[in-house]
Amino acid sequence: xxxxxxxxxxxxxxxxxxxxxxxxxxxxxxxxxxxxxxxxxxxxxxxxxxxxxxxxxxxxxxxxxxxxxxxxxxxxxxxxxxxxxxxxxxxxxxxxxxxxxxxxxxxxxxxxxxxxxxxxxxxxxxxxxxxxxxxxx
Amino acid sequence: xxxxxxxxxxxxxxxxxxxxxxxxxxxxxxxxxxxxxxxxxxxxxxxxxxxxxxxxxxxxxxxxxxxxxxxxxxxxxxxxxxxxxxxxxxxxxxxxxxxxxxxxxxxxxxxxxxxxxxxxxxxxxxxxxxxxxxxxxxxxxxxxxxxxxxxxxxxxxxxxxxxxxxxxxxxxxxxxxxxxxxxxxxxxxxxxxxxxxxxxxxxxxxxxxxxxxxxxxxxxxxxxxxxxxxxxxxxxxxxxxxxxxxxxxxxxxxxxxxxxxxxxxxxxxxxxxxxxxxxxxxxxxxxxxxxxxxxxxxxxxxxxxxxxxxxxxxxxxxxxxxxxxxxxxxxxxxxxxxxxxxxxxxxxxxxxxxxxxxxxxxxxxxxxxxxxxxxxxxxxxxxxxxxxxxxxxxxxxxxxxxxxxxxxxxxxxxxx
Numbered sequence: 001x002x003x004x005x006x007x008x009x010x011x012x013x014x015x016x017x018x019x020x021x022x023x024x025x026x027x028x029x030x031x032x033x034x035x036x037x038x039x040x041x042x043x044x045x046x047x048x049x050x051x052x053x054x055x056x057x058x059x060x061x062x063x064x065x066x067x068x069x070x071x072x073x074x075x076x077x078x079x080x081x082x083x084x085x086x087x088x089x090x091x092x093x094x095x096x097x098x099x100x101x102x103x104x105x106x107x108x109x110x111x112x113x114x115x116x117x118x119x120x121x122x123x124x125x126x127x128x129x130x131x132x133x134x135x136x137x
Numbered sequence: 138x139x140x141x142x143x144x145x146x147x148x149x150x151x152x153x154x155x156x157x158x159x160x161x162x163x164x165x166x167x168x169x170x171x172x173x174x175x176x177x178x179x180x181x182x183x184x185x186x187x188x189x190x191x192x193x194x195x196x197x198x199x200x201x202x203x204x205x206x207x208x209x210x211x212x213x214x215x216x217x218x219x220x221x222x223x224x225x226x227x228x229x230x231x232x233x234x235x236x237x238x239x240x241x242x243x244x245x246x247x248x249x250x251x252x253x254x255x256x257x258x259x260x261x262x263x264x265x266x267x268x269x270x271x272x273x274x275x276x277x278x279x280x281x282x283x284x285x286x287x288x289x290x291x292x293x294x295x296x297x298x299x300x301x302x303x304x305x306x307x308x309x310x311x312x313x314x315x316x317x318x319x320x321x322x323x324x325x326x327x328x329x330x331x332x333x334x335x336x337x338x339x340x341x342x343x344x345x346x347x348x349x350x351x352x353x354x355x356x357x358x359x360x361x362x363x364x365x366x367x368x369x370x371x372x373x374x375x376x377x378x379x380x381x382x383x384x385x386x387x388x389x390x391x392x393x394x395x396x397x398x399x400x401x402x403x404x405x406x407x408x409x410x411x412x413x414x415x416x417x418x419x420x421x422x423x424x425x426x427x428x429x430x431x432x433x434x435x436x437x438x439x440x441x442x443x444x445x446x447x448x449x450x451x452x453x454x455x456x457x458x459x460x461x462x463x464x465x466x467x468x469x470x471x472x473x474x475x476x477x478x479x480x481x482x483x484x485x486x487x488x489x490x491x492x493x494x495x496x497x498x499x500x501x502x503x504x505x506x507x508x509x510x511x512x513x514x515x516x517x518x519x520x521x522x523x524x525x526x527x528x529x530x531x532x533x534x535x536x537x538x539x540x541x542x543x544x545x546x547x548x549x550x551x552x553x
Contacts, residue, residue, distance in 0.1 A: 008169045060351075060380065063273065064184065066295040070191055089310070092169050093293040096162060097191075 003129045004107045005083070008092055011101030013080045014121040017114050017131075018047055019055040026065035026072075026094055035077025044116065050077035053120045056084055057111050059091040066090070066097045073098040081122045083110050083129060103129065138164055138307075139174045147303060153198030159299035166296060167307025176308045179264060179287075181206040181301035182257045182272035183249070184294040186213075189239050195298055202247040203304030207257040209273050210440065210467065210496040211237070214505075216253070219493040223465060224506040247302070253494035254469030256369075256440045258285070261471070266391045269312055271300035275376035276369075276439050276518070282383040283372060284365070286391030288312050291382045311382055317392065318401030319385045321349050325358030327412040334537035338371040339517040340419040341411060346379030348409060354384040355399045358411075361388045366442050373439050374517035423520045425511065425534040425550055430461070432509045434545040435523075436538065437467025438497040438516040443475055445538070446492075450481030452542040453488040463509070464490040464545040467497040490545070498522040505531065513544045 018037070024030075031038040035050025050072065059065070072078045078098050084091055087104035095102035101124040114120065114131055121130040146152065147160040163175065181204040210216075214225050215233035244251055252260045255274045258281070264270055266286035272278055273294060281287040290310040292300065300306045311317055323345050333341075345354060354375065363371075368389065375381045385392065385399035393399035436449065446468060458464050466485065468476070473492055476482040482492060498518050505512075505523070512523055512533045520533040534550060544550050 009165065063275065063291065063293045063297075064186070066293045067184075067186065067188065067191075070188060070295075074188075087169065089166070089170060089290070089296070090293050092166055093296050096166060097295045 001113065001131045003110060003113070003131065004127055005103040005129060006105040007101070007103050007124045007127050008087055009095050009099065009102045010124040011081065011099070012123055012125065013053070013101060014119065015080050016052045017055050017116060017118045017120045018044065018049050018052050019111060019114050019116045020044070021057065021111055023058050023060040024054070024056045025060050025062055026068045027062040030068065030072070032068050032072035032077060033075065035072055035075070047116070049079050052079055053081040053083065053122065054079040055110055055114050056082070056091075058084055058086050058088050063090070066093045069094045070097050083114070083120075083122070085109065085111055103127070138168050138172060140164070144175055144305065155195055155197035155199040156303060158197070159195055159302040160305065162299050163296070163303060163305060163307055167309060170307065170309045172307035172309040174308050175305040176269050176312065177304055178204050178271055178300055178306050179268040180204055180262050180270055180272075181297065182262060182274070182277060183208055183298050183301050184273045185209045185211060185240070185253065187240065187294070187298065189236060191295075192240060192243055192298070195295075196243055196247060196302060199247060199302055202249060202301050204271070204301045205250075205262065206247070206301040207250045207252040207260070207262045208244065210253050210255055211494055212496050214493070214495045216493045216495045219491050219495070222491050223493065252469050252471060254440045254472070255496065256442070256469060259440075259442055259472060260469045269306055271297050271306055273297045275380070276373035278382055279372050279376045279384060280369065282311060282317070283386060283390050284368060291380065315401070317383055318353060318403065319355030319393075319399045319405065320352040321407045322355045322357070322396075322400070322405035322409070324408065324410050325356065326410050328416075330358065330360045330363055333367075335367055335370040336420070336515050336535050336537045337416060338367050339374050339515070339535065340416045342371045342374035343378050343517040343521070344411060344415050344419045346375040346377060346381055349375065349379045349381050351380040351382075354381050355387060355393065355396065355405065356384060357387045357396060359386050359389060363389070366444060369439055370515070374521070377518045377521045420535055423524065423533050423535050425532055429511055429532070429550065430548040431513045431544040431550050432461065432511050433463040433465065433505070434541045435465045435497050435512055435514045435519050436516070436541060437465075438514070438519045441466055441468045441472070443472050446472065446476045446481050446485070447479070448538060449490070449542060450476070450484040452539065453490060454484055456488050456546055458489040458545050459548045462545050462548050464488075465497065466490060466492045467495060468492060470494055513541045513550065515541055
């Protein structure tokens with residue numbers, strides 16, 4: 001499946017998707033020391049976000065979120081790309097400070113069509129995301 | 138985005154790599170949110186907790202920050218001047234303090250005013266209506282938009298630092314009239330605002346933020362005779378329980394002489410009455426068990442004004458904090474110096490109170506000493522964060538300043 005969107009910070013990466021349905025925050029909801037999701041009671045609690053592509057609706061960002069993702073990157077724990085339904089200032093700042101691709105405003109609802117575990121390619125230069133279902137070979 | 142010749146020069150490295158990185162960051166960031174140009178900011182106020190390498194990278198070969206810039210408090214209680222007396226664990230503090238020594242070298246070079254406070258408007262960083270600013274800290278952001286009528290967005294720490302270095306900010310968000318109008322209206326009814334304590338105002342703010350979330354707020358029913366210190370207690374919890382960036386207090390906010398102007402002549406999307414019941418219910422959200430003693434009193438979130446320090450000093454004259462109690466007071470470096478000149482700081486310190494330039498709500502990295510099980514404060518922000526971060530292990534109660542000082546002396550809690 002190919003999805004078109006707006007590229008905010010360019011880059012080409014591919015990896016496994018982690019999809020969250022709720023607004024996300026790189027301070028409270030993310031453990032920079034382990035690179036994992038830290039929302040207590042969430043069905044994906046403890047899932048690794050580091051090295052993966054984070055798919056979120058938007059963020060309820062704390063103003064220190066960019067410091068948190070910067071520290072995570074030094075430990076190899078930052079995501080390699082972010083796809084947002086609608087990017088907010090804090091998430092854009094986060095992606096830019098660790099220089100990973102970030103896209104938003106897609107022609108499909110990415111939170112609905114991409115599943116956690118899907119293999120995702122971000123072709124930021126062309127404003128395109130290619131999704132291969134996680135169960136496919 | 139339209140760029141001036143000077144801005145283009147900055148973006149192409151004419152003023153060194155730090156300036157280039159910062160302005161390039163702001164251009165790309167601004168374009169993502171439709172900014173047509175950059176505007177000059179009158180001042181910046183920056184986060185005092187950057188990883189050293191990131192700070193070095195953003196300021197590489199920068200001789201002087203282009204915006205007049207003040208600094209935010211020490212985070213995590215690690216103020217080198219007070220952390221030992223506060224009984225904060227030594228090891229993380231030493232690490233933080235060493236890191237701080239390195240940051241100060243950079244601040245000195247950039248010409249930052251080292252205020253170490255969340256109330257820069259009390260120590261020489263005073264904005265005017267219509268000024269563009271970038272101030273770090275959710276409660277100061279709300280303050281400048283709502284009380285001063287200066288314009289500022291809820292900038293993250295890195296964007297904020299880039300604005301301080303370049304003196305430029307993207308023309309978007311709350312810089313623009315159309316994004317500043319009120320969306321949700323709160324109507325204060327059934328009580329006389331002149332008789333409300335700071336903790337009452339805090340309860341109203343905490344209630345409002347929880348409902349408003351990130352929407353622009355308008356409030357009616359607050360008299361313009363209410364002192365600035367009290368307005369501070371009304372506003373700061375709105376950005377604690379919510380992420381509100383502007384709150385039009387009708388009759389007080391420069392952009393809100395009347396409700397219609399505050400709302401941009403549109404009808405509010407929602408109207409919510411606030412009476413004495415809502416106020417009391419909100420206070421009851423932070424209860425204390427029967428007969429429990431107070432271990433620690435924390436004041437100064439946001440940091441105390443000189444008048445508040447004077448009041449605390451007066452209450453503590455010839456008194457001593459209880460043997461099993463503690464009193465922490467957060468304020469700015471410069472207000473501490475002034476309080477010393479006026480004698481209040483000595484009175485407080487003689488009574489065993491501790492004055493710190495730390496953020497009084499940022500406890501996570503260096504925890505409050507183990508023996509502290511109960512905290513009394515007049516700040517909903519402190520109650521919110523300490524309850525959440527300690528996962529309820531520390532119980533926090535709220536009351537006005539006088540009762541908090543009483544509890545610091547006797548350990549007894551008589552409620553508000």
